[in-house]
Amino acid sequence: MATQRIAIIGGGPGGLMLARLLQRQGKCPVVLERDRHAEERPQGGSLDMHSETGQYAMERAGLREAFMAAARPEDQGDRLYNAEGELLFDRNEPTDDRPEIDRSVLRQILLNSLTPGTVLWGRRINRITHGKGGFVVGGDGWSEQFDAVVGADGAWSYVRPLLSDAVPLYEGVTLFELGFDVSRHPRVSKLTGNGKMLAVGDNRALITQRNGDGHIRGYAGVRLAESSAKEWASWSGENVRQALRDVFAGWAPELRDVIETGDFIGVRPLYALPIGHSWKNQTGLTLLGDAAHLMSPFSGEGVNLALADAVELADALTSTDDRSSVSQYERTICARATVAAEGAAQGLRSVFSFTGVEHVLEHYRARVHA
Structure with a gap:
């Protein structure tokens, strides 16, 4: 018999997509999200949605029209500079079929598509135990019983340790996130062009990416020991900026504008699960998205894989033999994620x-001629 009451731990795009798809098939998923409301934390920058994964999931969810109304096909461009500020590559082709959408906008489309009350906000979980015929999920002052639990709770998943001993490992690179208002930062806007700008030097990089509503998200990337990354995370924004001035000393002035003028948002050390991560199937318990296959953002696959996972897991959970189907789902997503994770690590x-x-530069040129 197919699973009935399903707890989805985590209200990111993958978890919300799964809830949407399950509701369309007559199920009653409950999304348990630790945040108290949708705007509690920044949701990150712009996402490029791939046709065979992210866009396909939106189609399956009946949300293609809403997605296309909010997407920005005009912002698919790529620019590459060296540290001297020389423009080496500049391409903007709106027909590439990887339209951009802000993560916050995508999340809101998914939230709006759900039956009211599907997402329970402020539910920080501190226990998941086996109960009669399922699982008891609880936190301070609350608990509920479910037939199945899906961990869609990201890099530091609470659910993952119930299935796997794997832990995310530091990738040796930390990104320092910055925000720009186009009206106040016209030079950064000009540098960025239509889409994304990447400037690369000796083990360092600057990235800017056009977002919606007149915003640009920027990152300064540095090879840094994990202990140093944790130390920098404790500093004030101005102290971080001063350290970045030293790291990027000698770069072209127009590139250094990225660290000089941006509003400091936060320190983002990059972590990844071991490539090829998998786990032994357990009845009523599984993972999707970063909880299953966390990788660096240098493959552009993260949210696309999470949405594709949701499509396949929804089908598995609503099949007549859901245990066998979920086991097959796990093999499928782990194999698919292995390829993407290898690409992310290489990138x-x-x-x-x-x-x-x-x-x-070689990668960009090869993609044009593929």
Whole structure:
């Protein structure tokens, strides 16, 4: 018999997509989200949605029209600079079929599609135990019983340790996140162009990406020991900016504008699960998205894989033999994620190397001629 009451731990795009798809098939999922409301934390920057994964999931969810109304096909461009500020690659092709959408906008489309009350906000979980015929999920002052539990709770998943001993490992690179208002930062806007700008030097990189509503998100990426990354995270924004001035000393002035003028948002050390991560199937318990296959953002696959996972898991949970189907789902997503994770790791190593700009330029040129 197919599973009935399902707890989805985590209200990111993957978890919300799963809830949407299950509701369309007559199920009663409950999304348990630790945040007290949708705007409690920044949701990150712009996402490029791939046709075979992210866009396909929106189609399956009946949300293609809403997605296309909010997406920005005009912002698919790529620019590459070296540390001297020389523009090496500049391409903007709106027909590439990887339209951009802000993560916050995508999340709101998914939230709006759910039956009111599906997401229970402020539910920080501190226990998941086996109960009669299922699982008891609880936190301070509350508990509920479910037939199945899905961990869609990201990098530091509470659910993952119930299935796997794997833990995310530091990738050796930390991103420092910055925000820009286009009206106040016209030089950064000009540098960015239509889409994303990447400037690469010796084990360092600057990234800017156009978002919706006149905003740009920026990142300064540095190879840094994990202990140093944790130390920098305790500093004030101005102290971090001063450290970045030293790291990027000698770069072209127009590139250094990125660290000089942006509003400091936060320190983002990059972590990843071991490539090829998998787990032994357990009845009524599984993972999707970063909880299953966390990787660096240098493959552009993260949210797309999470949405694709949701499509396949919804089908598995509503099949007549859901245990066998979920086991097959797990094999499928782990195999797919292994390929993407290898690409992400290679992308990170290529950018943050002594010859990073040559590697990136070769990659961009190859993608044009693919």
